[in-house]
Amino acid sequence: MSKTVVVIIPTYNEQANIVPVVRELARVFRQIKSFNFHILFVDDNSPDGSAKVISTEIKRHAHIRLLSNKRKGGLGHAYKKGMRYAIQKLHADIIVQFDGDLSHDPNKLPAMLDKIEGGSDMVLGSRYMRGGGIPPHWPPHRKFLSIVGNLFIRLVMFNFKVHDWTTGYRVITKELVEKILPVLRHSAFNGYTWQIGFLVKSIQAGFKVDEVPFVFKDRTEGHSKLGPEYIFNTVRYIMKVRIEEILRNRLVKFALTGGTGAVIQLVTLELYRNFAPFQLAFFLAIETAILSNFTLSNLWTFSDRKLKLAQVPAKFLTFNLTSGGSILIQQLIAFLGEKYIGLLPLFTLPIINFKVDTGTMYAVAGIFMGMFWNFFAYSKIIWKAKTK
Secondary structure (H helix, E strand, O other): OOEEEEEEEEEOOOHHHHHHHHHHHHHHHHHOOOEEEEEEEEEOOOOOOHHHHHHHHHHHOOOEEEEEOOOOOOHHHHHHHHHHHHHHOOOOOEEEEOOOOOOOOHHHHHHHHHHHHOOOOEEEEEOOOOOOEOOOOOOHHHHHHHHHHHHHHHHHHOOOOOOOOOOOOEEEEHHHHHHHHHHHOOHHHOOOHHHHHHHHHHHHOOOOEEEEEOEOOOOOOOOOOOOHHHHHHHHHHHHHHHHHHHHHOHHHHHHHHHHHHHHHHHHHHHHHOOOOOHHHHHHHHHHHHHHHHHHHHHHHHOHHHOOOHHHHHHHHHHHHHHHHHHHHHHHHHHHHHHHHOOOOEEEEEOOOOEEEEHHHHHHHHHHHHHHHHHHHHHHHHHOOOOOO
């Protein structure tokens, strides 16, 4: 049984482009006989009469549909509405995002669909891989924003497998759409942030993303809808996503928790020294820091393995013992270093009168080894992952 492909085309003041788009897509459809094709226009109440032209095309072609919005809702809003309609009413197996100005090369559809048939969940039409390109006549500032903008996203996301993060030319499986669409319900994704948001969420969910090169063609009719806010919103969103990803990393959480504990230890030591001897104050400060680390570790660092209330007393005792292990490791490294290597000056910075010797290096090595031990003990003993 042939799969159904629905090409979704958002339109706003694209009257002059409707007929050429339909003609070019129909030509490509005739070359691919293994799919059932539909074109779904989602018009944002275009004042130029785009919907009227689409309605005329519907009378000529049975495979064309029109969804009309009462007001301009934005690119993301149009795609959300179009995707739901495509799946629920047209029983789409595959959805294509396609611009209404023929900036996207329809001749690349067969190659993109082949990738989907080969197991990809999303295929991007890529301008920034070998074989792709952008219009040579673009002004320097537009080339700079487009090329550097994508490079910036690749660097921030630390993902170099995807070459074109902002492309709007995409072929997507029904399964991916059904998984990601509910995640992008927020109105923040109603505009152009939709493009980067949809791709980021798809990659985070583990879907397979591939690319096919294409040369972006500048529109010959109408005007571009992209403005400065597109760049600003994209950069803001990608920075927000990356920071959230970093903060979800367990090692980062562990380091921040440990750093917080160190600050608490120093502050409370000064407080306790006001009413207790130094050794007692030192012990109380360490225990306060340990309590802080245990609480933050349970509520944040290992929140996915959060302890039950009944487990807390025994685990807290174990936590104390493992923290003591870290202190012993630091002391052992310092002792062995001093005994067998000695305390030798390494270098001095006379401007700030700061001297670094091997003793300092032993302390640094001990801290890192202690942290390694703590992370191992916390993840393998105290907050051990549950086996299925």
